Amino acid sequence: xxxxxxxxxxxxxxxxxxxxxxxxxxxxxxxxxxxxxxxxxxxxxxxxxxxxxxxxxxxxxxxxxxxxxxxxxxxxxxxxxxxxxxxxxxxxxxxxxxxxxxxxxxxxxxxxxxxxxxxxxxxxxxxxxxxxxxxxxxxxxxxxxxxxxxxxxxxxxxxxxxxxxxxxxxxxxxxxxxxxxxxxxxxxxxxxxxxxxxxxxxxxxxxxxxxxxxxxxxxxxxxxxxxxxxxxxxxxxxxxx
Amino acid sequence: xxxxxxxxxxxxxxxxxxxxxxxxxxxxxxxxxxxxxxxxxxxxxxxxxxxxxxxxxxxxxxxxxxxxxxxxxxxxxxxxxxxxxxxxxxxxxxxxxxxxxxxxxxxxxxxxxxxxxxxxxxxxxxxxxxxxxxxxxxxxxxxxxxxxxxxxxxxxxxxxxxxxxxxxxxxxxxxxxxxxxxxxxxxxxxxxxxxxxxxxxxxxxxxxxxxxxxxxxxxxxxxxxxxxxxxxxxxxxxxxxxxxxxxxxxxxxxxxxxxxxxxxxxxxxxxxxxxxxxxxxxxxxxxxxxxxxxxxxxxxxxxxxxxxxxxxxxxxxxxxxxxxxxxxxxxxxxxxxxxxxxxxxxxxxxxxxxxxxxxxxxxxxxxxxxxxxxxxxxxxxxxxxxxxxxxxxxxxxxxxxxxxxxxxxxxxxxxxxxxxxxxxxxxxxxxxxxxxxxxxxxxxxxxxxxx
Ligand code: SF4
Numbered sequence: 001x002x003x004x005x006x007x008x009x010x011x012x013x014x015x016x017x018x019x020x021x022x023x024x025x026x027x028x029x030x031x032x033x034x035x036x037x038x039x040x041x042x043x044x045x046x047x048x049x050x051x052x053x054x055x056x057x058x059x060x061x062x063x064x065x066x067x068x069x070x071x072x073x074x075x076x077x078x079x080x081x082x083x084x085x086x087x088x089x090x091x092x093x094x095x096x097x098x099x100x101x102x103x104x105x106x107x108x109x110x111x112x113x114x115x116x117x118x119x120x121x122x123x124x125x126x127x128x129x130x131x132x133x134x135x136x137x138x139x140x141x142x143x144x145x146x147x148x149x150x151x152x153x154x155x156x157x158x159x160x161x162x163x164x165x166x167x168x169x170x171x172x173x174x175x176x177x178x179x180x181x182x183x184x185x186x187x188x189x190x191x192x193x194x195x196x197x198x199x200x201x202x203x204x205x206x207x208x209x210x211x212x213x214x215x216x217x218x219x220x221x222x223x224x225x226x227x228x229x230x231x232x233x234x235x236x237x238x239x240x241x
Numbered sequence: 242x243x244x245x246x247x248x249x250x251x252x253x254x255x256x257x258x259x260x261x262x263x264x265x266x267x268x269x270x271x272x273x274x275x276x277x278x279x280x281x282x283x284x285x286x287x288x289x290x291x292x293x294x295x296x297x298x299x300x301x302x303x304x305x306x307x308x309x310x311x312x313x314x315x316x317x318x319x320x321x322x323x324x325x326x327x328x329x330x331x332x333x334x335x336x337x338x339x340x341x342x343x344x345x346x347x348x349x350x351x352x353x354x355x356x357x358x359x360x361x362x363x364x365x366x367x368x369x370x371x372x373x374x375x376x377x378x379x380x381x382x383x384x385x386x387x388x389x390x391x392x393x394x395x396x397x398x399x400x401x402x403x404x405x406x407x408x409x410x411x412x413x414x415x416x417x418x419x420x421x422x423x424x425x426x427x428x429x430x431x432x433x434x435x436x437x438x439x440x441x442x443x444x445x446x447x448x449x450x451x452x453x454x455x456x457x458x459x460x461x462x463x464x465x466x467x468x469x470x471x472x473x474x475x476x477x478x479x480x481x482x483x484x485x486x487x488x489x490x491x492x493x494x495x496x497x498x499x500x501x502x503x504x505x506x507x508x509x510x511x512x513x514x515x516x517x518x519x520x521x522x523x524x525x526x527x528x529x530x531x532x533x534x535x536x537x538x539x540x541x542x543x544x545x546x547x548x549x550x551x552x553x554x555x556x557x558x559x560x561x562x563x564x565x566x567x568x569x570x571x572x573x574x575x576x577x578x579x580x581x582x583x584x585x586x587x588x589x590x591x592x593x594x595x596x597x598x599x600x601x602x603x604x605x606x607x608x609x610x611x612x613x614x615x616x617x618x619x620x621x622x623x624x625x626x627x628x629x630x631x632x633x634x635x636x637x638x639x640x641x642x643x644x645x646x647x648x649x650x651x652x653x654x655x656x657x658x659x660x661x662x663x664x665x666x667x668x669x670x671x672x673x674x675x676x677x678x679x680x681x682x683x684x685x686x687x688x689x690x691x692x
């Protein structure tokens with residue numbers, strides 16, 4: 001199907017059902033269209049993001065969206081169903097509060113990737129900065145590179161697979177979320193502990209790596225989970241709380 | 242001599258009075274601080290320290306029982322396609338499902354709808370019951386993000402980004418495991434029965450520049466339809482209001498030190514923040530400084546109890562007020578009995594079991610509310626009847642509104658929003674200084690211009 005170009009954007013190369021150019025269209029115009037009737041639309045391309053914030057937020061449709069370059073903050077926020085790929089780096093809080101679908105970053109992500117995500121999958125192919133997966137509530141996160149400090153802080157549910165290293169305080173105050181790490185950690189946070197990898201863990205890691213398109217042996221990963229010592233308030237824990 | 246000795250023995254030490262003694266002995270016994278509900282117990286400069294200069298000769302009052310006084314209030318006129326239109330400038334503050342039972346949330350929705358005003362969700366997300374019963378529902382985006390989702394965002398009539406609360410600015414809450422029932426736990430994605438510590442800051446932004454972008458994200462998701470409020474606990478109000486305006490807020494909710502909570506450390510409740518009357522005045526000054534009064538609306542909360550409090554908050558610069566604890570008390574909080582099938586049933590034994598009495602209770606954190614308001618226990622929850630509860634809250638709001646218009650008319654105003662600081666004087670030097678209105682009988686404003 002020939003691409004439908006919105007506004008004055010150049011015609012698509014024929015691969016996209018909808019094509020937008022950030023040099024021609026506003027973020028508002030694009031998001032408004034993405035919140036409208038997308039029946040019959042399978043693929044959307046967004047050209048020249050040039051660091052724009054809030055692209056493709058609140059989408060609730062089974063479409064593929066390709067953002068063709070570096071983008072800003074909150075890309076793909078609160079996504080439902082869509083398969084969003086950023087062909088570049090992103091700023092803070094990519095895929096925040098994602099509910100379902102996928103947000104994939106081909107490059108690097110800044111802080112708070114997939115913060116408070118409830119479901120779906122967020123893939124950062126290179127490194128993610130600090131507080132990746134903070135407050136996660138069921139999302140799966142796969143980071144091809146390393147994550148910064150305090151990643152997984154207060155994470156409640158879901159899985160984070162880190163193929164590289166992690167900064168200090170990994171998994172601080174974890175609830176039921178589980179972190180798998182292949183490289184070094186620079187210190188686990190309060191109440192996070194290493195647990196033996198079981199067959200189910202290896203299967204879970206293998207499945208997520210496959211979805212992310214990353215080729216590592218699950219046996220190279222370690223499992224980090226909550227020690228559950230802080231599930232009930234304990235004054236003696238003092239600053240370790 | 243014996244009398245004299247007896248007298249001396251009962252002399253209280255001003256530094257180590259009963260309260261300080263109790264505190265030290267409790268700390269020594271348990272090695273931990275107190276966690277409790279409701280708001281500050283200490284006496285603070287408040288709206289009761291102000292009085293209205295109503296009409297007489299130099300100003301002309303309106304006829305109380307004949308002439309109309311407008312109470313309609315628009316919130317969120319700055320950017321939103323659909324600003325909130327309220328019949329009265331009195332709203333119901335955010336209180337969570339979890340802290341309150343689902344029945345209570347539902348009752349608040351009904352009461353607010355009948356009065357043409359809004360109610361607000363809380364930590365724990367939006368219950369379908371409260372969405373159905375609330376004609377105008379403000380959806381809170383809290384640091385914890387429990388149960389926060391785009392479907393509910395789109396169902397909301399306004400979104401309130403909560404930065405902090407008056408009872409605990411800078412701190413998170415603590416929902417003890419007793420209140421973490423199956424449904425609450427499911428909505429919060431936590432295991433049932435554990436103590437839940439809610440976050441004190443948002444997971445995806447940390448400063449006003451990030452918040453600006455976050456707010457735009459919320460606007461994009463809702464297609465710029467609904468207003469975005471920012472709520473914070475009153476501390477550095479002047480600067481915080483300026484930053485909130487810069488971040489793009491349509492309305493600002495300033496929650497003063499008298500504000501309540503379901504559960505937090507006593508030290509937060511008593512020793513952080515500033516009183517509501519000082520906060521409202523500073524917020525108004527910040528909006529005036531930015532030439533944003535009337536463009537960005539100001540909602541005042543924190544210990545507002547009576548129609549006079551509402552009128553004074555509006556005169557000091559608020560466009561509307563928001564009430565939490567007062568509404569709970571209207572439902573029967575701290576009452577000696579609860580109602581079942583039209584009969585008053587004594588709750589005295591339940592208060593006793595908590596180690597308290599009606600009029601002194603602040604045990605919302607326990608989940609064992611004697612009158613069934615702040616509980617998840619199915620038996621206790623039945624102590625609030627949905628219809629009766631809604632009726633009581635409606636009558637309370639109606640009374641406040643009548644008192645508000647009575648005072649406004651007495652000041653010669655045909656619209657409550659015409660009340661102004663000039664209509665007020667203070668009864669104490671402290672209140673005069675904080676509210677920046679003259680001490681009664683003088684034209685002296687402590688710290689005012691030229692001093
Ligand atoms: S009566 Fe219930 S709502 Fe009121 S303070 Fe006690 S526990 Fe809290």
